[in-house]
Amino acid sequence: MEIFGDWTLRVVALGAGLLGAVSGFLGSFAVLRRQSLLGDALSHAALPGIALAFLITGSKATVPILVGAAVTGWVGTLVVRLIVQRSRVPYDAALGLVLSVFFGLGLVLLTVIQKRPDAAQAGLETYLFGQAAALLRADVIVMAVVAAVVLLVLMLAWKEMKVLTFDRAYGESMGLPMARLDGLVTALLVVTIVLGLQTVGVVLMSAMIVAPGAAARQWTRRLGSMVTVAAGIGVAAGVSGAVLSSVVPRLPTGPTIVLILSGVVGMSLLMAPERGLVWRRLQLGRLRRRPRQEPVLMHLHALSLQHPDDPEHGHEVSVLRTMNPPDTDVEGALTALAERGLAGADGEGLWAPTELGRREAARTLARLDLEDAR
């Protein structure tokens, strides 16, 4: 029994990890292209396909169900494109329309199916939130193949992917096959989402796509590192979600993975260097608190010019205070200047600029002169 449990966990963890990796790869580009909603619309548009496939085949076999999901998901993207091309409805509104109409249709079909007297339909609703425990070895193999294909495409067409994401029209102007690459990426996204339906379900799959990329963007400055970090986050969330839900009784895998991802995104938005809220707030505070050193250094320099024979002739802090507005933190500025080696005090607390400080001040003066001359 324990061996069986371990084996199931291994399959589920592997499947969820692979799903996380692929989601991270493709999701990074979706996030950068402002197509986060596309995944959402796609996964919701898959629901009527699941129901239709069941109605047509009468079975819950995975393959026909996923084919149905892929077909309506794909039709969903076509409808979005059609709406954008043929009407004045903007892209995000078109996605919203497709998402709600297709999802609504799917729910209606599911309700119809559930009212049928036979018991064959039981369990179809697991596609709403996924049921990772039902993952089979074959599912994991398919997922590994998709991951390999995505990795291969990224490695071979890396520069094309970069141009497609940053400036598609420019790529087209150079004759790069942007339309074909876009079609390929969208197709891979559809496949990934469909595979994810078993694990995390229709409703939460879009979070799986968007979250790793959104979190990774916060920590990185290059596309390569962003995509790698996103895949890493996806794997970590997938595996840890699978393990957690196997340890804690009745904790569903899919929602657990998405919760972990949400935590990572939240932390990234807050804590990441340069882009995180907390970091920015600290930076702002540091700028505000830092005493303005430049005027004080200029005053020290001016005073030292009064003593050509002894440029390091010291002056009292009170002298400098009279030269500045009353709310100036003269001591703070002097301390900061001393830390930078631009000024120093002798044993009696008399301040003077150092050699370095005098040169720095002279440079600033020269720059100001130059600006005046313009």
Place this chain on the structure above:
Amino acid sequence: MDAAVVPAVEVEDLTVAYTGSPVLWDLDLQIGPGTRTAIVGPNGAGKSTLIKAVMGLIEPVAGAVRIFGKPGREVRGSIAYVPQRATLEWDFPTDVLDVVTMGTYGRLGWFRRPGPSERAIAEAALEQIEMSSFAHRPIAQLSGGQQQRILLARALAQDAEIYLLDEPFQGVDAPTERAIVRVLDDLATAGRTVVVVHHDLQTVAEYFNHVALLNVRIIAAGPVATTFTEENLRLTFGGRVGVLAARAGSV
């Protein structure tokens, strides 16, 4: 124009329409090699659309575009495009040099990655536009003028025959405007053809030697001296041209 000279860009009977109403209507235009042409017209006149149609980014309803006498698709490498910087998403994780290196991608072809020689080309292009010190700056940290300059540097890295610029002077600082004008001068000296969608009527005569006045159709096209007249501007802009037309007409 000398009949023996093959035009760099030749637009014939071009009609382009988005969802019904035409944006460009039965348009004819010839741009001679080595000229500097401003495309001028009111908002919605179809200026950007014309640029995109010349590049083959838009399928026209009717008409044809020829580049040095050939269909555009066959000579893609000979055109460099500088899009409006506002149409791009600048919060993209990469640095300046990497964006400029994109200019070499067209020549590289499938599967090949840019190497040291592509890097050198990009660095030279940055040098030309006076942005070398920004090579490793993340593009998310650039000002509008700096963004515009690296888009131009990217086009320079393409080493193309024809340069199509969509409103490069829109909202840039004075040093950037000067740097761009210098590059346009360099390109003209090198015999390249430059076509610029331009908004500022007052600088047309200073920066360009040819002008095409556009308002869905071509109102007039030719050398600035004979084409850029108050009468033609009025026909292009309608009554709205006002003071600007008077000033431009007096140039």
